[in-house]
Amino acid sequence: MFAEATEAATEVALKSGWFLENAWVIPIIPALSFFLIIFFGKRMPKKGSEFGVASMFGALVFAGGAAYQWIQRVNGASEGAFISPVVKTWTWWQNDGFSFGIGQHVDGLTVAILLVVAFISTLVQIYSLEYLRGDRRYTHFFASLTLFSAGMLNMVVAENMIQLILGWEIMGLCSFLLIGHWWEEGANSRAALKAFFTTRTGDIGLLTGTAILFFSANDWTTKNLGVSGFSIRGLSSWALSGDPGHAAITMGAIALFIAAIGKSGQFPLHTWLPDAMAGPTPVSSLLHSSTMVVAGVFLVARLYPVFFKGMDILSGSANFIVVIGGITIVIAALLAFVQTDIKKVLAYSTVSQLGYMMMGLGAGAWLPAVFHIFTHAFFKACLFLGAGSISHSSSHHSFEMKKDMGGLRKFMPITFGTWIISTLALCGVFPFSGFFSKDEIIDNVGHNGYNVFMYVGLAGAFLTAAYMTRATYLTFFGQPRGASAGEHHEEESHDSHAAHDDHADHGHDSHDAHASHGPHESGLLITVPLIILATLALSSGFLNALPFGEKFENFKKWVEPSAEVFNPTGIAYVKGGLGEARVAADAPTDSSVAPDAEVVSDSETVVVEDAYATAAEGEVGPEMLRSTAASGEDTHSEESGHHKSPCGTEAPTQGVCAAPQLNHAPFKWSKAGLSMLIVFAGFLLSLFVCIQLYEKKNKKFVGLTERNKVLGFGYKLLVNKYYLDVLYEKIIVRSIAHPIAAAVYWFNQKVLDGAVNGAGTTAKGIAGWVYRNIDQRVVDGAVNGTGNAAQGAGSALRPVQSGKVNQYGALLFGAAAIGALVLVIVNT
Amino acid sequence: MFVNQFLILAAVLFCIGVYGVIARKNAVLVLMSIELILNSVNINLLAFSMRHGSLDGHTFALYIIAIAAAEVGVGLAMVLLMYRNRRSIDLDELSEMKG
Numbered sequence: 006m007f008a009e010a011t012e013a014a015t016e017v018a019l020k021s022g023w024f025l026e027n028a029w030v031i032p033i034i035p036a037l038s039f040f041l042i043i044f045f046g047k048r049m050p051k052k053g054s055e056f057g058v059a060s061m062f063g064a065l066v067f068a069g070g071a072a073y074q075w076i077q078r079v080n081g082a083s084e085g086a087f088i089s090p091v092v093k094t095w096t097w098w099q100n101d102g103f104s105f106g107i108g109q110h111v112d113g114l115t116v117a118i119l120l121v122v123a124f125i126s127t128l129v130q131i132y133s134l135e136y137l138r139g140d141r142r143y144t145h146f147f148a149s150l151t152l153f154s155a156g157m158l159n160m161v162v163a164e165n166m167i168q169l170i171l172g173w174e175i176m177g178l179c180s181f182l183l184i185g186h187w188w189e190e191g192a193n194s195r196a197a198l199k200a201f202f203t204t205r206t207g208d209i210g211l212l213t214g215t216a217i218l219f220f221s222a223n224d225w226t227t228k229n230l231g232v233s234g235f236s237i238r239g240l241s242s243w244a245l246s247g248d249p250g251h252a253a254i255t256m257g258a259i260a261l262f263i264a265a266i267g268k269s270g271q272f273p274l275h276t277w278l279p280d281a282m283a284g285p286t287p288v289s290s291l292l293h294s295s296t297m298v299v300a301g302v303f304l305v306a307r308l309y310p311v312f313f314k315g316m317d318i319l320s321g322s323a324n325f326i327v328v329i330g331g332i333t334i335v336i337a338a339l340l341a342f343v344q345t346d347i348k349k350v351l352a353y354s355t356v357s358q359l360g361y362m363m364m365g366l367g368a369g370a371w372l373p374a375v376f377h378i379f380t381h382a383f384f385k386a387c388l389f390l391g392a393g394s395i396s397h398s399s400s401h402h403s404f405e406m407k408k409d410m411g412g413l414r415k416f417m418p419i420t421f422g423t424w425i426i427s428t429l430a431l432c433g434v435f436p437f438s439g440f441f442s443k444d445e446i447i448d449n450v451g452h453n454g455y456n457v458f459m460y461v462g463l464a465g466a467f468l469t470a471a472y473m474t475r476a477t478y479l480t481f482f483g484q485p486r487g488a489s490a491g492e493h494h495e496e497e498s499h500d501s502h503a504a505h506d507d508h509a510d511h512g513h514d515s516h517d518a519h520a521s522h523g524p525h526e527s528g529l530l531i532t533v534p535l536i537i538l539a540t541l542a543l544s545s546g547f548l549n550a551l552p553f554g555e556k557f558e559n560f561k562k563w564v565e566p567s568a569e570v571f572n573p574t575g576i577a578y579v580k581g582g583l584g585e586a587r588v589a590a591d592a593p594t595d596s597s598v599a600p601d602a603e604v605v606s607d608s609e610t611v612v613v614e615d616a617y618a619t620a621a622e623g624e625v626g627p628e629m630l631r632s633t634a635a636s637g638e639d640t641h642s643e644e645s646g647h648h649k650s651p652c653g654t655e656a657p658t659q660g661v662c663a664a665p666q667l668n669h670a671p672f673k674w675s676k677a678g679l680s681m682l683i684v685f686a687g688f689l690l691s692l693f694v695c696i697q698l699y700e701k702k703n704k705k706f707v708g709l710t711e712r713n714k715v716l717g718f719g720y721k722l723l724v725n726k727y728y729l730d731v732l733y734e735k736i737i738v739r740s741i742a743h744p745i746a747a748a749v750y751w752f753n754q755k756v757l758d759g760a761v762n763g764a765g766t767t768a769k770g771i772a773g774w775v776y777r778n779i780d781q782r783v784v785d786g787a788v789n790g791t792g793n794a795a796q797g798a799g800s801a802l803r804p805v806q807s808g809k810v811n812q813y814g815a816l817l818f819g820a821a822a823i824g825a826l827v828l829v830i831v832n833t
Numbered sequence: 834m835f836v837n838q839f840l841i842l843a844a845v846l847f848c849i850g851v852y853g854v855i856a857r858k859n860a861v862l863v864l865m866s867i868e869l870i871l872n873s874v875n876i877n878l879l880a881f882s883m884r885h886g887s888l889d890g891h892t893f894a895l896y897i898i899a900i901a902a903a904e905v906g907v908g909l910a911m912v913l914l915m916y917r918n919r920r921s922i923d924l925d926e927l928s929e930m931k932g
Contacts, residue, residue, distance in 0.1 A: 807928060808928030810863070810927065811856070811858070811863075814854040814855055818855070
């Protein structure tokens, strides 16, 4: 059966296309645009923003083309077959036998994320045209924004870990630049530093993990796949091959996951993410929907086999990823309740949603987690841009919900409508996109036996509904307050908001004119992106709408890699540049074909012969493998309709795997109904509390936290963010940094300065001696001596030049006579 | 054939020439002394040429005679100019180029 399936796959040659083969161009476009903006942006009529928008649009077109061609490729392949990624590598640099490649690894995951990143980036850039109009560093903003997207796109198409790290670090740098865009405020530059250092803390894990995996995997991947131990496909296959030792792959996976914790704002390194709100709102939107924070989740999804084996996912017991994800969901959702800044509510909401993604990945729900990245990008970007729209047009650059918002639904109907749609999507209400992704995560987590975490997910859904209701209520309902009510900012209130997002100080004067007109709807450049995003927040879920049957499971079909065993030479392998000409794309995988037929180089021939030799011995033939795998599986194999592959559960004996076999929970209305009930309970309870608290000022609720000690303690804990910032900044950083600083100061003063001063004094002494003795006597003496000698010789010889011809003749003949005498003496 | 008579004659002529170059103050006499020196060399060349039975020496002697004629031409022209400018051909008075 297995052999037949692969045979069928090879008969139909996998389709490819120009956009798919050249997906590596996608990150190049914004990267080039970055340089254009930096060098020529200020001289352009639109101050460089045209380059940014055009390049992102170009990237979007290319990504769209690649996505379309990938779908063609999948649809053209036979059912359940392994669809090889479109891989290209060039040698980036070589050193001592190691060559580091750069290239592309395009599969369903890549294509999906590319599309989302390019799409959101384009809309955010369009939005920024209006939002940052007149900003002091308008050109630099667009440059950083474009490079930021380039970094993410590069990371997504990365062929190997080195390229992935490159993109990852570019994003780290750009997030620093963008969060600190208005660095004149101390708070903003502190937030930028915090984001940078916190993610750097995690990045240590990325480097360590990459190194561990490289040294563990390189031998295996070089021998069996002809690729280095950095290669994504090499690492994926290696993880499932049975070759890796448990300790090595576990350490590697943990190290990489620490990087993901830092980047994706997971507990306990989530503290930088809410502070990152100091950046301009479009940055928050891009950062929190599709680029920066998704990078960590993407890393886990990309190298899923490594995490699958390293963390023992699906082994039934809780693992590191699922625990961190679960904790993050709840703590971040709770924190969202005590925020008064609308962007911070959304920031914690993002953290919480990232927790969902991580929890899903940790519990084997790969597809729902990736789908949640996809849908979350749209509605979260929409929410952030909506918040920006409010502050831009109605609340005079304030994000304080309690002080400066309220009752805005009448003034901003478009912002309100898109906000509501996105909120419903975020909460996971039925026809909206969040339902199809978030509910699937919760469902699959339970299905895979992580029951505790299913309840955590449900609790998170409840909390999400509740805090979003609170934020919506405070923003759009009730009476307008503060700036929204048309109150002009007086000097002191102006200053009190300065710490948040007040960029009126920064050359943003054009808004002061219309801000005095009271709340109103934003312009087209802002509302059109909102409407597009809201439409997608509503509709993107139908890409993988499980309740409507298999026809709607397109995302699964297109994105989820097949867990088939395949022959390594089956990888579409197009190598350019310096490498040897090895073209083995879609080579026959039938074991009856002679091994030397499709292999070019000798060393690989040997490898393949080995593989077939073990298969031919018949210890575990493909049929036996099939039967053991099938008998070992439970009834899900019948539900999924096709056979189970051994990938993930045991080492394949013939060929390699690219993805572990995962289960998919069947959709049941009863489960969906339960989560819907919980969400609506959250809505209603939160609405009730909000009305009592903010509208009616009910005595029972107002001031409850001061009266009740337990609630008061909880409130205090939340307001202080679980004291994690205190722990990091006051305890860890101070206890480590301050003694080090003191020691370094002492060392500096005593040792270094002493050494420097001593060296100075010694040098001065030596210099004096040298001056007096060598310079004055020897050198000057020599110089003067030469002059004196010349002068003396001149005056001594002057009489010779008498001008008398006779004397000259006498000298001539005298000299000739002496010469003759010498000649005679020498010759005798 | 004895070479040494020729050599002795040449040496005597040479010494007379050198004496004339060093001791005479008249420019024309100095030129004439130079002619003596050159011709003493010619005698030497011819003597050795005869001794070895080769014509090389004769050839050199002819060259030297030609060069000597040219030299005397240049030298007499200088003397003539000297006389025009100074009305004197006394070499002792020509010491303006002393160092």
